[in-house]
Amino acid sequence: MKAVVLNLVRRPERLSRFMAWNGGHDLDFQVVAAVDGAGMDRAGLMAEGLLDRDNAMFSDGALGNALSHRAQWQAVVAEGASRLICEDDACLHGGLTHLLPGLARVLDRADILFLGYNTNAPLALTLPEGMVMESYFGWQNESSDFHAAFAASARRAKPALHPVRAVWGTIAYVVSPAGAQRLLTWCFPLSVRRGRIRFAQARRHVRPRALDGMINLALQGGHAQGVACLPPLALSPNDASDVVTAFPCP
Template sequence: MIAALKTLPAFVISLSRTPARLAAFRTLNAQIGLDIEHFEGTDGQRIQLHKLVKWGKITETANYKPGMIGSALSHGALWEKAVEIGSPILVFEDDVRLRRDFVAQAAALLAEAGDFDIVMFGFNTDHPVCAGLFPGCDGLVSFSLPYPKPEQMEAFAGATERPALLPLRGMFGGCAYAISPKGAAALLKACFPLDSRPVQFSEGMRPFPAFSLNGMMNTAYRKLDAYIAFPPIALSPNDQKATTTGGIAAGMKA
């Protein structure tokens, strides 16, 4: 299983104007044992919105901050790559910290998932996660640590608990995941063009307008073979001051 995982193409999304983030990713995850290729992300500061509307990447009425658009286009480009090469791929964001046993745990999770569309290895902890517990019943989990500090990230990296693979219903923060060609094709169709459609995160919660790729993906998970690792084997500090997207909190206020 481990050998199979190591053959999957793996990419870390990072911007050329933030070389320190990529360097930190390489340093912090040096012991993982994966060959992860740098994928140049789309810089939200350089996008031309009218061209994206013309190309069918976003609607005219969508309310997205530039950083959120850049992030969506970056992930979307990798989904297109997965479809093109016909292979599952691993996708990482450049602020993610991986557990030291990531390869072994991720390999086991993918083997258990079988014919998956997407398997999320991590999530942000400043918003809840919604996962399927049994048919007709979802669990909504919130967290006591919304923004992990460096020492907490270091402790996380050394964790050894075996994660469960749960059906994914809703989450924020795609810091690390595996996506198959069929999952990539389905998400490209579901998420683009980006718009501000209402997102029903969980039953009983008030819908909110999509303002990020995460929001668009939350409208699709229930229709896909989508899974989440719980507890996570990848974690982002979700630093709202260092983010290149504008942040979830910023989007909520938009």
């Protein structure tokens, strides 16, 4: 399976950190230059049908992020093969390489497999018997070398796979060709008017402000099927200055 990491050319330090964390995996990561959202031509994006006219809630960073993933989805469709797509702040669990082939088989019945997600935002999953779980994550002991230890962990991870109703961030996932086509069709144009993401337990709705919000609308509307690992096999530092998410972080 092809594996790519998205990195802004002007952020080489993030790529260096990604490789330090994940270089031990038996994955030959292809480095792909991410789209830089700075100074994005919004009028041009609107003319191409990629952005709705009501777009003030989508930051330049959100636009660059969305277009970076869109290019990967187009490549997946063109090549007809599933692909692991990582952002440059993803830290992959040490046991991922051995688990990935088995986990990816879920794409026979789903469109996208979320290996990780932002842990400073709620995760909503469908459990057996139709139960719905919405939860936040906390840390018992998050030391300064936490992510390095996670990446080097020899612990035999046994994540459960559950249908996902809402997941925030696009740090590491595998998408199938059929799933990529569905997401391309549904997620663009980026628009706050497409709907609101529902949180049943919190009785709250939020509008999409980034690509992950558009993906959640697709999942909740039945336009795409997603599955997430619990616990996650990919983590992010959740740096508030870097996180591009539609969910207001605490």
